[in-house]
Amino acid sequence: MLEVKRLSEILGHQEVISYLLNDLKTGRLAHGYLFIGKGGIGKKTLALSFAKSILCQKGQEGFCGSCSSCRRFDMETYSEFLGFFDTGEKVKIETVRDIIEEETLKRYEGSYRVILIENVERMTTEAANALLKVLEEPNSGTIFLFTATNKDDILPTILSRVEKYYLSPLKEEDLAKVLENLGYGQVPYLKLGTIDEARVLLDNQDDELLSYQDFRDLFLEKDLEKLFKLADKLSKKKYLKELLSYYQIEAALRFKDLKKGLDYRIFQSLDQAYGKFKINVNERHILEYCFLNIGGIFSE
């Protein structure tokens, strides 16, 4: 059973939603849409809502919720909706072949068929090239919806054939509402802007997470042993990236435009560390180097 929010009920992303509603209202739908943004920001929620709205037999500005396509959409039995959700693995050529085969079949009913592919950047090149063929000459009425966290990993030829929408982090008050609905009370990590990141930290509160202030103070102490201990501890944690992301936001709020001082060094060094996480698996080394950088140990 799919739980799909109405476009008008989705928090944040107001501008993107107004474009989508307009496309629905005027019936001028593109062949492909791509929603780009970081994990947990609401790409899938938005894409599902848009898909259901396109397929609804009555709705003009969102779905009605009661027609037969809406009901079957929720039950995941509507044949004109094909959803390929992220399994953590790359989308393979076989999957794309299935998509192509389905796409060329005659529609059973309705005016549209929607094919949703989550995290389209995770495709093998072979798969992406195969997909391109059907994107170039889709059946009339076929609409592709894609989500991606990083547009740089998507073939330019695919990018050029879709409408691109960038989703930005939620406002603090919107995120607070979402987390409240999920059953969280006091929420200190609102500045993260994405639900997933804030939830990861909230779920690990018992782990004595250092507040930004305490983290910052460690660098004033210049106690190398403490810093290395922290690097070691954090490097083993699943929430490492979320926590660093939180520190980075807090740091950025403090240095604002003044690009110097400890907060700025924290921001900069964490940014560099992030870049290194992508190419190097030794988190402890990266953190040690990062902490030494923040402490100004190299520059003295």
Ligand SMILES: [Zn+2]
């Ligand atoms: Zn409907």
